[in-house]
Amino acid sequence: MSEAMDITVTVNGEVFQKTIEPRLLLSDFIRHELNLSGTHVGCEHGVCGACTILFDGMPVRSCLMFAVQADGHEIRTVEDLGTMENLHPLQEAFQEAHALQCGFCTSGFLMSILPVLEGTTDLSEEDLKRAMEGNLCRCTGYQHIRDAVQLAAEKMSSGSES
Amino acid sequence: MKPAPFEYIAPTTVEEALGHLAEYGYDAKILAGGQSLIPMMNFRLAQPSVLVDLNKLAELSFIRSEKDGELRIGAMTRHFQVERDDLVAEHAPLIHEAMPKIATPQIRSRGTFGGSIAHADPAAELTTICVALDGRFRCQSARGERWVPAQDFFLGMFTSVLEPDEMLVEIAIPPMAPRTGWALEEAARRAHDFALVGVGAVVTLDAKDCCERARLVFFSVGDGPVEAVKATEMLIGKEVSPDLIRAAAEAVTDELDPSADIHASVQYRLHLARVLARRALEKAFARAAAPGTQAA
Ligand SMILES: Cc1cc2nc3c(=O)[nH]c(=O)nc-3n(C[C@H](O)[C@H](O)[C@H](O)COP(=O)(O)OP(=O)(O)OC[C@H]3O[C@@H](n4cnc5c(N)ncnc54)[C@H](O)[C@@H]3O)c2cc1C
Ligand code: FES
Numbered sequence: 001m002s003e004a005m006d007i008t009v010t011v012n013g014e015v016f017q018k019t020i021e022p023r024l025l026l027s028d029f030i031r032h033e034l035n036l037s038g039t040h041v042g043c044e045h046g047v048c049g050a051c052t053i054l055f056d057g058m059p060v061r062s063c064l065m066f067a068v069q070a071d072g073h074e075i076r077t078v079e080d081l082g083t084m085e086n087l088h089p090l091q092e093a094f095q096e097a098h099a100l101q102c103g104f105c106t107s108g109f110l111m112s113i114l115p116v117l118e119g120t121t122d123l124s125e126e127d128l129k130r131a132m133e134g135n136l137c138r139c140t141g142y143q144h145i146r147d148a149v150q151l152a153a154e155k156m157s158s159g160s161e162s
Numbered sequence: 163m164k165p166a167p168f169e170y171i172a173p174t175t176v177e178e179a180l181g182h183l184a185e186y187g188y189d190a191k192i193l194a195g196g197q198s199l200i201p202m203m204n205f206r207l208a209q210p211s212v213l214v215d216l217n218k219l220a221e222l223s224f225i226r227s228e229k230d231g232e233l234r235i236g237a238m239t240r241h242f243q244v245e246r247d248d249l250v251a252e253h254a255p256l257i258h259e260a261m262p263k264i265a266t267p268q269i270r271s272r273g274t275f276g277g278s279i280a281h282a283d284p285a286a287e288l289t290t291i292c293v294a295l296d297g298r299f300r301c302q303s304a305r306g307e308r309w310v311p312a313q314d315f316f317l318g319m320f321t322s323v324l325e326p327d328e329m330l331v332e333i334a335i336p337p338m339a340p341r342t343g344w345a346l347e348e349a350a351r352r353a354h355d356f357a358l359v360g361v362g363a364v365v366t367l368d369a370k371d372c373c374e375r376a377r378l379v380f381f382s383v384g385d386g387p388v389e390a391v392k393a394t395e396m397l398i399g400k401e402v403s404p405d406l407i408r409a410a411a412e413a414v415t416d417e418l419d420p421s422a423d424i425h426a427s428v429q430y431r432l433h434l435a436r437v438l439a440r441r442a443l444e445k446a447f448a449r450a451a452a453p454g455t456q457a458a
């Protein structure tokens with residue numbers, strides 16, 4: 001039972017080949033096999049959103065997928081955004097608008113909001129709320145995150161994207 | 163927590179998948195979007211020894227309409243696809259309206275229509291809506307196939323008529339009759355949470371503006387979708403008035419037997435059921451009477 005399997009996954013543009021157990025969650029694969037610890041794990045049942053990544057361009061809960069299912073697919077994690085020296089406009093906006101305190105929820109928020117902003121930066125109040133609805137934050141009270149999304153939309157529409 | 167070990171199989175055809183289900187029976191579980199099954203496996207509430215992953219079955223991902231206007235949705239069609247689909251919005255506006263209420267965008271990118279039905283969660287929107295719209299489900303096994311009306315499909319909490327070797331492959335939703343209105347009302351603690359109480363209403367007016375048909379199906383108040391039959395019988399053949407709607411909505415209490423949990427008492431759930439039923443009926447009748455719903 002539970003024979004190890006070979007998978008090939010593209011993560012942040014880089015191709016990885018690994019041998020893993022089928023029961024390994026995608027979140028644990030990203031953190032422990034690839035050492036990309038920017039993806040956080042809060043609840044492991046789909047509620048908190050801390051583990052959100054992009055799977056073939058769509059935001060998903062990485063705690064609710066098995067790593068074997070990522071074979072042949074493309075993943076983006078928060079590490080694919082900016083660097084410490086050169087933050088992505090969305091990260092810049094989070095910093096400037098004080099959208100994080102402890103930061104545990106932040107990478108999940110970024111990866112949920114990123115595809116929305118990459119689709120359109122012309123967001124209604126309703127769109128802003130929708131973009132944030134799948135992530136929980138215990139610190140900020142959400143208002144600063146909302147402000148950051150709006151600020152990021154402005155930054156990204158004025159073409160300052162890195 | 164982490165899931166217990168299992169053997170993983172990812173068939174590429176329905177036939178192959180059915181072969182595995184026939185072979186492993188009760189030891190196997192189907193993995194669709196995984197948005198209900200994987201949380202259960204993480205908690206070890208489910209410990210299947212074999213997982214048959216349907217995610218490579220492209221043939222089960224489709225939305226189309228038949229010549230007679232019946233809408234067909236493949237079991238592996240994901241929530242976000244249904245949410246954005248124009249055919250669904252046109253032919254089954256009740257489903258279209260429900261989609262954003264199901265979980266969060268990140269869960270809708272994986273969760274499937276078939277998974278939501280097969281899971282038979284009494285708190286699920288789609289199970290209730292399929293009953294209210296007289297949907298049918300195509301179930302296949304290596305032994306053959308059968309169509310099961312949504313009304314007969316759900317047996318109880320997380321239990322349906324599906325046999326261990328059977329797979330739900332397709333959902334059919336009949337076209338709506340002319341002058342039909344619909345509404346979905348629910349109360350949840352937060353927008354994307356499972357509802358404390360929810361109700362789907364589908365009503366049809368006749369040429370004289372009297373109520374010809376009415377369905378009122380609840381979720382989160384019992385073991386599965388619960389239809390308030392007697393309450394809607396009060397409407398049939400009658401000219402619809404605010405008082406009549408109110409009376410029917412008050413009457414639903416007699417047909418519901420919700421349980422209490424940390425989020426809501428029995429009394430509160432019954433109160434919500436009455437209020438939501440009234441709102442749903444008001445909205446549905448207004449839509450049925452509005453011009454533009456004349457055409458099927
Ligand atoms: C945080 C959170 C909030 C949620 N909120 C809601 C909500 O508000 N409303 C709501 O309706 N749902 C909600 N869901 C559930 C979500 O909609 C699930 O996607 C859905 O219920 C199950 O679909 P799935 O494709 O993920 O199925 P899976 O999790 O893969 O499977 C569920 C069950 O159905 C079986 N199964 C799946 N497909 C088939 C098939 N084709 N034939 C036979 N058996 C099959 C599986 O073996 C398993 O037992 C929520 C989930 C989460 C994690
Ligand atoms: S860890 Fe995945 S949603 Fe909470």
Ligand code: FES
Pocket residue numbers: 099100101102103104105106136137138139140
């Ligand atoms: S900043 Fe602490 S949880 Fe969001």
